[in-house]
Amino acid sequence: MTRAPGHTRGASAMTTVSPLYRTMREALDRLDDTVPGKFEITKEGIVHDMMAPGGPHELTVLRVRKRLEKVMPEELAAHTGEPDVADDTQGVMRHPDVMVIAEADMEVEFSFDPRTLLAAIEVVSRSNPDNDWVGKLRDYPLLGVPVYAIFDPRTGSGAVxxxxxxxxxxxRYATRKDFFYGEDVTIAEWTISTDGLPRYP
Structure with a gap:
């Protein structure tokens, strides 16, 4: 996908965007369709998950999305596609597995504003679990995402x-609520079942 390097919502000048962050965004734009895997930018640099998500990961994403959309108002979406979410002034760009967001807030040309998300949901990657449990747990409150839910197919558990x-x-997030697969889980205002979510073999 094409992004606007240095594009900053609410900033009056390009000087609010770090030159290093702008360089990383430009580099990722060039790599988008040529290098496999998912790229994100944190305060510590570029995160590259080289492995494509497997069946249990993608099935979890699908089932969580479908279950949320059954209980949410019609004007909200449990979105699983592009674009990413970014705060250029913080120098952070992430791509949640599922984003709970109003359809009206998706009408943007470039990255979603993370402060318009009602929740971010991640399914833990088998190859890089610390990205979800450590890096994103640090970055999502920094970006102003009010609720962050993690589903971990390695253990059949998670946390909100x-x-x-x-x-x-x-x-940082002040409240953590753990759950095990088979229990109901509440994400923001909506409660869904975790029955039947797959585990990694």
Whole structure:
């Protein structure tokens, strides 16, 4: 997908965007269709998950999306496609597996504004679990995403994080609610079943 390097929502000048971040965005634009895997940008640099998601990962994404859309208002979407979410002034670009967002907030030309997301949902990658449990747990509150849910097919469990608050290390989630597959889980305002979600072999 084509992005606008240095494009910053709400910024009055390009000087608010780090030159390093702008360079990384431009590099990823060139790599988009030529290098396999998923790329994201964190405060620590580029994260590259080289392995394509397998069946259990993608089936979890599909079932979570479908279950959420059954209980959410029609004007909301559990979106699983492009584009990414980015805050150029923070120098962070992420691509959640599922984004709960109003359709009206999807009418943008470039990256979604992360502060328009009602929730971000990740299914833990077998090849890089720390990206979901550590990196994104740090980045999503920094981006202002109010709820972050993790489904982990390795363990058949997960957690929902909410209530962003300030800490000396930056914004963090204050509340964590763990769940096991087979239980109902509440993400933001909506409760879905986790029955039948697949596990990694």
């Amino acid at each position: 994080f909410s209530d962003i608050h300030a800490t000396p290390e930056g914004p």
